[in-house]
Amino acid sequence: MKAAAFDYVRPETLGQALHILSERGDGARILAGGQSLAPALNLRLAMPEVLVDINGLEELRFIAASDDVLRLGALTRHVDLARSEEIAHRCPLLSRAAAQIAHPAIRHRGTLGGSLAQADPAAELPACALALDAVIVASSSGGERRIAARDFFLGLYQTALRPDEVLTSVEISGLSADRIYGFAKLARRQGDFAIIGLALAARRSGRGLVDLRLAFFGVADRPMLAVRAAAALEGKPDATQSMREARAALQADLNPVSDLHASAAMRLHLAGVLLERVLAETLEPLR
Numbered sequence: 070m071k072a073a074a075f076d077y078v079r080p081e082t083l084g085q086a087l088h089i090l091s092e093r094g095d096g097a098r099i100l101a102g103g104q105s106l107a108p109a110l111n112l113r114l115a116m117p118e119v120l121v122d123i124n125g126l127e128e129l130r131f132i133a134a135s136d137d138v139l140r141l142g143a144l145t146r147h148v149d150l151a152r153s154e155e156i157a158h159r160c161p162l163l164s165r166a167a168a169q170i171a172h173p174a175i176r177h178r179g180t181l182g183g184s185l186a187q188a189d190p191a192a193e194l195p196a197c198a199l200a201l202d203a204v205i206v207a208s209s210s211g212g213e214r215r216i217a218a219r220d221f222f223l224g225l226y227q228t229a230l231r232p233d234e235v236l237t238s239v240e241i242s243g244l245s246a247d248r249i250y251g252f253a254k255l256a257r258r259q260g261d262f263a264i265i266g267l268a269l270a271a272r273r274s275g276r277g278l279v280d281l282r283l284a285f286f287g288v289a290d291r292p293m294l295a296v297r298a299a300a301a302l303e304g305k306p307d308a309t310q311s312m313r314e315a316r317a318a319l320q321a322d323l324n325p326v327s328d329l330h331a332s333a334a335m336r337l338h339l340a341g342v343l344l345e346r347v348l349a350e351t352l353e354p355l356r
Protein backbone atom coordinates (compact mmCIF):
# COMPACT_ATOMS: atom_id res chain seq x y z
CA MET A 70 0.00 0.00 0.00
CA LYS A 71 1.11 3.59 -0.55
CA ALA A 72 0.56 6.62 1.63
CA ALA A 73 -2.37 8.90 0.84
CA ALA A 74 -1.39 12.26 -0.65
CA PHE A 75 -0.21 14.90 1.82
CA ASP A 76 1.42 18.33 1.80
CA TYR A 77 4.96 18.54 3.11
CA VAL A 78 6.63 21.45 4.90
CA ARG A 79 10.09 21.70 6.43
CA PRO A 80 10.22 24.68 8.78
CA GLU A 81 13.61 26.14 9.66
CA THR A 82 12.73 27.36 13.13
CA LEU A 83 10.61 26.07 15.99
CA GLY A 84 8.51 29.25 15.75
CA GLN A 85 7.63 28.44 12.12
CA ALA A 86 6.74 24.85 13.03
CA LEU A 87 4.47 25.98 15.87
CA HIS A 88 2.78 28.49 13.58
CA ILE A 89 2.00 25.79 10.99
CA LEU A 90 0.70 23.43 13.69
CA SER A 91 -1.59 26.08 15.14
CA GLU A 92 -2.94 26.89 11.65
CA ARG A 93 -3.42 23.33 10.38
CA GLY A 94 -4.71 21.83 13.67
CA ASP A 95 -5.62 18.11 13.61
CA GLY A 96 -4.71 17.87 9.93
CA ALA A 97 -0.98 18.31 10.64
CA ARG A 98 1.44 15.62 11.78
CA ILE A 99 5.03 16.05 12.91
CA LEU A 100 7.66 13.99 11.10
CA ALA A 101 10.81 13.25 13.13
CA GLY A 102 12.74 10.02 12.39
CA GLY A 103 9.78 8.60 10.49
CA GLN A 104 10.46 5.10 11.84
CA SER A 105 6.94 4.75 13.25
CA LEU A 106 5.14 7.35 11.19
CA ALA A 107 6.29 6.23 7.71
CA PRO A 108 4.92 2.68 8.13
CA ALA A 109 1.68 4.12 9.55
CA LEU A 110 1.38 6.41 6.49
CA ASN A 111 2.02 3.57 4.08
CA LEU A 112 -0.59 1.41 5.80
CA ARG A 113 -2.94 4.41 5.80
CA LEU A 114 -3.31 4.15 9.56
CA ALA A 115 -2.31 7.83 9.49
CA MET A 116 -3.58 10.15 6.75
CA PRO A 117 -2.52 13.68 7.67
CA GLU A 118 -3.17 16.63 5.37
CA VAL A 119 0.31 17.98 5.99
CA LEU A 120 3.56 16.57 7.32
CA VAL A 121 5.63 19.03 9.33
CA ASP A 122 9.21 17.78 9.01
CA ILE A 123 11.11 18.99 12.08
CA ASN A 124 14.49 17.54 11.04
CA GLY A 125 15.77 20.99 10.10
CA LEU A 126 15.27 22.36 13.64
CA GLU A 127 18.84 22.31 14.91
CA GLU A 128 17.64 23.85 18.18
CA LEU A 129 16.02 20.50 19.04
CA ARG A 130 19.22 18.51 18.63
CA PHE A 131 21.34 18.74 21.79
CA ILE A 132 22.62 16.87 24.81
CA ALA A 133 23.33 19.30 27.65
CA ALA A 134 24.42 18.53 31.19
CA SER A 135 24.67 20.95 34.10
CA ASP A 136 25.12 20.10 37.78
CA ASP A 137 22.77 17.17 38.33
CA VAL A 138 20.46 17.85 35.37
CA LEU A 139 20.57 16.36 31.90
CA ARG A 140 18.62 18.03 29.09
CA LEU A 141 18.06 16.20 25.86
CA GLY A 142 16.63 17.72 22.69
CA ALA A 143 13.71 15.94 21.06
CA LEU A 144 15.77 15.28 17.91
CA THR A 145 18.42 13.32 19.81
CA ARG A 146 18.65 10.08 17.80
CA HIS A 147 18.68 6.70 19.50
CA VAL A 148 22.24 6.23 18.26
CA ASP A 149 23.27 9.51 19.95
CA LEU A 150 21.87 8.27 23.25
CA ALA A 151 23.67 4.95 22.83
CA ARG A 152 27.03 6.52 21.92
CA SER A 153 27.21 9.72 23.96
CA GLU A 154 29.98 9.69 26.57
CA GLU A 155 28.12 12.33 28.55
CA ILE A 156 25.07 10.08 28.80
CA ALA A 157 27.14 6.97 29.53
CA HIS A 158 28.68 8.93 32.40
CA ARG A 159 25.59 10.78 33.71
CA CYS A 160 22.73 8.40 32.93
CA PRO A 161 23.89 5.01 31.64
CA LEU A 162 20.32 3.68 31.77
CA LEU A 163 19.62 5.63 28.57
CA SER A 164 22.77 4.33 26.85
CA ARG A 165 21.84 0.74 27.61
CA ALA A 166 18.20 1.12 26.65
CA ALA A 167 18.86 2.97 23.40
CA ALA A 168 21.37 0.34 22.27
CA GLN A 169 18.60 -2.27 22.52
CA ILE A 170 16.13 -0.45 20.29
CA ALA A 171 15.52 -2.21 16.99
CA HIS A 172 18.42 -2.29 14.48
CA PRO A 173 21.19 0.16 13.52
CA ALA A 174 19.29 1.74 10.61
CA ILE A 175 16.33 2.49 12.86
CA ARG A 176 18.55 3.78 15.67
CA HIS A 177 20.21 6.19 13.24
CA ARG A 178 16.89 7.81 12.31
CA GLY A 179 14.58 7.30 15.31
CA THR A 180 14.47 10.14 17.84
CA LEU A 181 13.88 10.47 21.56
CA GLY A 182 10.97 12.86 21.00
CA GLY A 183 9.44 10.55 18.40
CA SER A 184 9.64 7.55 20.67
CA LEU A 185 8.01 9.38 23.59
CA ALA A 186 5.31 10.94 21.38
CA GLN A 187 4.61 7.59 19.74
CA ALA A 188 4.10 6.05 23.23
CA ASP A 189 4.41 2.47 22.11
CA PRO A 190 3.84 0.48 25.32
CA ALA A 191 6.65 -1.94 24.38
CA ALA A 192 9.22 0.81 23.73
CA GLU A 193 12.32 1.31 25.85
CA LEU A 194 12.52 5.10 26.14
CA PRO A 195 9.05 5.82 27.58
CA ALA A 196 9.82 3.33 30.37
CA CYS A 197 13.19 4.99 30.98
CA ALA A 198 11.48 8.40 31.17
CA LEU A 199 9.16 6.98 33.82
CA ALA A 200 11.94 5.29 35.79
CA LEU A 201 13.98 8.51 35.70
CA ASP A 202 10.99 10.65 36.72
CA ALA A 203 11.76 12.78 33.67
CA VAL A 204 10.00 15.98 32.72
CA ILE A 205 8.80 16.28 29.14
CA VAL A 206 8.81 19.78 27.71
CA ALA A 207 6.24 20.67 25.04
CA SER A 208 5.89 23.95 23.14
CA SER A 209 2.97 25.49 21.29
CA SER A 210 2.34 28.98 19.97
CA GLY A 211 0.73 29.63 23.37
CA GLY A 212 3.92 28.88 25.33
CA GLU A 213 5.71 26.00 27.03
CA ARG A 214 4.36 23.16 29.19
CA ARG A 215 6.32 20.84 31.44
CA ILE A 216 4.73 17.43 31.89
CA ALA A 217 5.92 14.78 34.34
CA ALA A 218 6.49 11.45 32.60
CA ARG A 219 3.98 9.81 34.98
CA ASP A 220 1.28 12.15 33.59
CA PHE A 221 2.42 11.94 29.97
CA PHE A 222 1.57 8.38 28.90
CA LEU A 223 -2.20 8.05 28.85
CA GLY A 224 -2.77 4.76 27.03
CA LEU A 225 -1.99 2.83 23.85
CA TYR A 226 -0.17 5.36 21.61
CA GLN A 227 -1.86 8.11 23.65
CA THR A 228 -0.03 10.96 25.34
CA ALA A 229 -0.83 14.26 27.01
CA LEU A 230 0.52 16.14 23.93
CA ARG A 231 -1.95 18.32 22.06
CA PRO A 232 -1.96 18.36 18.23
CA ASP A 233 -0.56 21.92 18.21
CA GLU A 234 2.40 21.01 20.45
CA VAL A 235 5.95 19.96 19.64
CA LEU A 236 7.78 17.87 22.21
CA THR A 237 10.97 19.91 22.39
CA SER A 238 13.11 18.36 25.12
CA VAL A 239 13.34 16.00 28.06
CA GLU A 240 14.83 16.93 31.42
CA ILE A 241 16.23 14.44 33.90
CA SER A 242 17.26 15.75 37.29
CA GLY A 243 18.71 14.33 40.49
CA LEU A 244 21.62 12.67 38.68
CA SER A 245 23.81 12.51 41.77
CA ALA A 246 26.79 10.18 42.02
CA ASP A 247 24.83 7.72 44.20
CA ARG A 248 22.35 6.97 41.41
CA ILE A 249 22.26 3.42 40.14
CA TYR A 250 20.44 1.83 37.21
CA GLY A 251 19.39 -1.52 35.82
CA PHE A 252 17.88 -2.58 32.55
CA ALA A 253 16.70 -5.75 30.84
CA LYS A 254 14.52 -6.60 27.88
CA LEU A 255 13.12 -9.93 26.76
CA ALA A 256 12.39 -10.19 23.05
CA ARG A 257 11.99 -13.14 20.73
CA ARG A 258 14.87 -11.99 18.51
CA GLN A 259 17.50 -9.30 18.87
CA GLY A 260 16.02 -6.01 17.64
CA ASP A 261 12.38 -6.98 18.14
CA PHE A 262 10.07 -4.95 20.36
CA ALA A 263 10.05 -6.28 23.93
CA ILE A 264 7.72 -9.00 25.11
CA ILE A 265 8.51 -7.41 28.44
CA GLY A 266 11.24 -5.17 29.78
CA LEU A 267 12.29 -3.35 32.92
CA ALA A 268 14.08 -0.05 33.53
CA LEU A 269 15.26 0.50 37.11
CA ALA A 270 16.51 3.69 38.71
CA ALA A 271 17.42 4.11 42.38
CA ARG A 272 19.93 5.56 44.80
CA ARG A 273 22.45 3.52 46.74
CA SER A 274 22.06 3.45 50.49
CA GLY A 275 24.55 1.20 52.22
CA ARG A 276 24.05 -2.20 50.63
CA GLY A 277 20.46 -1.44 49.65
CA LEU A 278 18.51 0.84 47.32
CA VAL A 279 16.25 3.80 48.05
CA ASP A 280 14.07 5.97 45.80
CA LEU A 281 13.58 2.81 43.79
CA ARG A 282 11.57 3.17 40.57
CA LEU A 283 10.71 0.08 38.57
CA ALA A 284 9.24 0.88 35.15
CA PHE A 285 8.03 -2.11 33.17
CA PHE A 286 7.36 -1.96 29.44
CA GLY A 287 5.53 -4.40 27.19
CA VAL A 288 3.10 -5.34 29.97
CA ALA A 289 0.11 -3.08 29.54
CA ASP A 290 -1.21 -0.26 27.32
CA ARG A 291 1.52 2.07 28.62
CA PRO A 292 4.75 1.82 30.64
CA MET A 293 3.91 0.92 34.25
CA LEU A 294 5.58 1.83 37.54
CA ALA A 295 5.56 -1.10 39.96
CA VAL A 296 5.18 0.95 43.14
CA ARG A 297 4.21 -1.84 45.55
CA ALA A 298 7.05 -4.06 44.41
CA ALA A 299 9.46 -1.14 44.81
CA ALA A 300 8.17 -0.49 48.34
CA ALA A 301 8.79 -4.14 49.24
CA LEU A 302 12.43 -3.83 48.16
CA GLU A 303 13.31 -0.30 49.34
CA GLY A 304 16.26 -0.15 51.71
CA LYS A 305 16.50 -3.91 52.21
CA PRO A 306 19.97 -5.23 51.52
CA ASP A 307 18.92 -8.87 51.95
CA ALA A 308 16.75 -9.27 48.92
CA THR A 309 15.69 -12.92 49.38
CA GLN A 310 12.67 -12.40 51.65
CA SER A 311 11.76 -9.03 50.21
CA MET A 312 12.01 -10.41 46.68
CA ARG A 313 9.25 -12.92 47.49
CA GLU A 314 7.08 -10.01 48.66
CA ALA A 315 8.02 -7.92 45.65
CA ARG A 316 7.13 -10.66 43.17
CA ALA A 317 3.77 -11.09 44.89
CA ALA A 318 3.24 -7.32 44.75
CA LEU A 319 3.76 -7.31 40.98
CA GLN A 320 0.34 -8.93 40.64
CA ALA A 321 -1.26 -5.79 42.06
CA ASP A 322 1.10 -3.38 40.29
CA LEU A 323 0.82 -4.74 36.77
CA ASN A 324 -2.23 -5.72 34.85
CA PRO A 325 -0.55 -7.58 32.00
CA VAL A 326 -2.13 -7.97 28.59
CA SER A 327 -2.33 -11.17 26.56
CA ASP A 328 -1.37 -11.09 22.89
CA LEU A 329 0.23 -13.27 20.21
CA HIS A 330 3.60 -13.08 21.93
CA ALA A 331 2.67 -14.03 25.51
CA SER A 332 -0.31 -14.61 27.76
CA ALA A 333 -0.98 -12.31 30.71
CA ALA A 334 0.11 -15.07 33.11
CA MET A 335 3.33 -15.58 31.17
CA ARG A 336 4.04 -11.84 31.25
CA LEU A 337 3.49 -11.70 35.01
CA HIS A 338 5.88 -14.61 35.47
CA LEU A 339 8.46 -12.94 33.22
CA ALA A 340 8.07 -9.66 35.12
CA GLY A 341 9.14 -11.50 38.29
CA VAL A 342 12.04 -13.15 36.49
CA LEU A 343 13.26 -9.79 35.12
CA LEU A 344 12.86 -8.12 38.48
CA GLU A 345 15.06 -10.73 40.17
CA ARG A 346 17.61 -10.61 37.39
CA VAL A 347 17.87 -6.83 37.21
CA LEU A 348 17.94 -6.40 40.96
CA ALA A 349 20.70 -8.99 41.40
CA GLU A 350 22.76 -7.28 38.70
CA THR A 351 22.16 -3.85 40.24
CA LEU A 352 23.00 -4.91 43.79
CA GLU A 353 26.08 -6.94 42.81
CA PRO A 354 28.54 -3.99 42.84
CA LEU A 355 27.30 -3.02 46.35
CA ARG A 356 28.16 -6.37 47.93
Ligand SMILES: Cc1cc2nc3c(=O)[nH]c(=O)nc-3n(C[C@H](O)[C@H](O)[C@H](O)COP(=O)(O)OP(=O)(O)OC[C@H]3O[C@@H](n4cnc5c(N)ncnc54)[C@H](O)[C@@H]3O)c2cc1C
Pocket residue numbers: 098099100101102103104105106107108123143169170171172175178179180181182183184186187189191192193194230234235236237260261262263
Ligand atom coordinates in the same frame (compact mmCIF):
# COMPACT_ATOMS: atom_id res chain seq x y z
C1 LIG B 1 11.26 -2.49 12.39
C2 LIG B 1 11.16 -1.54 13.57
C3 LIG B 1 11.50 -2.00 14.82
C4 LIG B 1 11.41 -1.15 15.92
N1 LIG B 1 11.76 -1.63 17.15
C5 LIG B 1 11.70 -0.81 18.21
C6 LIG B 1 12.09 -1.27 19.51
O1 LIG B 1 12.52 -2.41 19.73
N2 LIG B 1 11.96 -0.40 20.56
C7 LIG B 1 11.50 0.90 20.39
O2 LIG B 1 11.41 1.63 21.36
N3 LIG B 1 11.16 1.35 19.16
C8 LIG B 1 11.25 0.54 18.09
N4 LIG B 1 10.89 1.02 16.86
C9 LIG B 1 10.37 2.41 16.75
C10 LIG B 1 11.51 3.42 16.66
O3 LIG B 1 12.16 3.51 17.90
C11 LIG B 1 10.99 4.82 16.31
O4 LIG B 1 12.11 5.56 16.03
C12 LIG B 1 10.20 5.59 17.35
O5 LIG B 1 9.12 4.90 17.83
C13 LIG B 1 9.60 6.87 16.75
O6 LIG B 1 10.60 7.81 16.60
P1 LIG B 1 10.72 8.62 15.27
O7 LIG B 1 11.66 9.73 15.55
O8 LIG B 1 11.04 7.71 14.15
O9 LIG B 1 9.25 9.27 15.15
P2 LIG B 1 8.26 9.39 13.90
O10 LIG B 1 8.02 8.05 13.31
O11 LIG B 1 8.72 10.46 12.98
O12 LIG B 1 6.95 9.91 14.68
C14 LIG B 1 6.26 9.05 15.54
C15 LIG B 1 5.06 9.82 16.11
O13 LIG B 1 5.50 10.82 17.02
C16 LIG B 1 5.12 12.13 16.57
N5 LIG B 1 6.28 12.99 16.87
C17 LIG B 1 7.56 12.74 16.51
N6 LIG B 1 8.37 13.68 17.04
C18 LIG B 1 7.57 14.53 17.73
C19 LIG B 1 7.83 15.69 18.51
N7 LIG B 1 9.08 16.16 18.68
N8 LIG B 1 6.79 16.31 19.08
C20 LIG B 1 5.51 15.85 18.94
N9 LIG B 1 5.22 14.73 18.23
C21 LIG B 1 6.24 14.09 17.63
C22 LIG B 1 4.81 11.97 15.11
O14 LIG B 1 3.88 12.94 14.64
C23 LIG B 1 4.24 10.57 15.06
O15 LIG B 1 2.90 10.58 15.47
C24 LIG B 1 10.98 0.21 15.74
C25 LIG B 1 10.66 0.67 14.46
C26 LIG B 1 10.75 -0.18 13.38
C27 LIG B 1 10.40 0.35 12.01
